[in-house]
Amino acid sequence: MMQIDMTTLVPGFNDPVHDAQRVFRALLDALSRPGSLLAIDAALPDNHAMRDGLAGRVPLAAFAALLALADYSTPVFIEREDAVLGDALRFHASAPLTRDRRAAAFAYIDDARNMPSLDAFSHGDPESPEASATLFVRVPSLTDGEPLVWSGPGIAQTRTVGIAGLPRRFWHERAALATLFSCGIDCCFVAGGSLVGLPRTTHVEVN
Template sequence: MLAAFADPVFDSQRNFRELLQAMARPAMPRALPSLPPSPAPATPEAMAVLLTLCDQATPVWLQAGGDALAQHLRFHAGTPLVDTPAAADFALIVDAQAMPPLETFALGDPRYPDRSTTLIVQVDGLHAGAGMRFAGPGIRDSVRCAIDGLPERFWRERAALAARLPLGVDCFFVAARQVLALPRTTRLLED
């Protein structure tokens, strides 16, 4: 069994502050201050988000994994694992190219839009100042960011869900010691 955070309380608090800032300032990569060891195929960045946000009351769906990853999450966070994406509060996507369609996740309902799945997506890289242009709450005018490794269909599916606001999914993308948040309210702008 791998260890989790060296100092579980302090490390999760530091990560939590960065995750809050990532959601408050969408499409801007933030450094994750504490990265725990992680069993494959989860990266330390993804595990940092999971161990910070998940506990015995937050069901998680794993796109792929195995006994070591499942055992690690259950032991360190008490997280219940579910078999279907729609039953999860959080979903770990280890292969963005093979991720299920966004509509298969819980989108919330009109009275409780917060009852949706938050995706934690492992990607190839995050690059501030380049790539696509985003706007929305928390962004002054617009901001550019490239998210490497996402399938083109992701953006089409996300655009289709935008018409159903306040329903939808929120996303954390992780790579290279960084996290980037795209809440459902963040819009992709056409150049």
């Protein structure tokens, strides 16, 4: 196992139990209200060292989410290897890192425009749909992209959402997965301290 570089280690939560619970509740809120812009900063501790250490590297929302969700039993895939992020997850969450996308419980995608095909990740299976991957995808903006109409559980009628930076093929690949329900992939799009949840139950109209 690679050694953790303690000289560059980013601090974790001030209160690991309660802060993780706050972030977890915020993530549940994001996925139960698809398309809603959630400032996850409100669920984070006042940890300036954590914020400063991640500045310009990884969106704070992505790091906090992974820190709250990952543990020793959930392999994490990082698309563009980042030693600072990897060391922090290994040290604070005891999360194993994997280079096998199919084995990942969680994945962090740093470049939305060049993200891998959704077929590269686990979709779960009918007996264990929860064994699918959850993706955290860094995007340039959560509001300035092409407006697409979302509908489904957690949305009263429809909601128009404009996630920027995603390739068109992402939406078509995701639509193809709808035939596999209850299997599929859940996504969170992250920018800075905010995120938007897109669970597998949400339908997105794509031309």
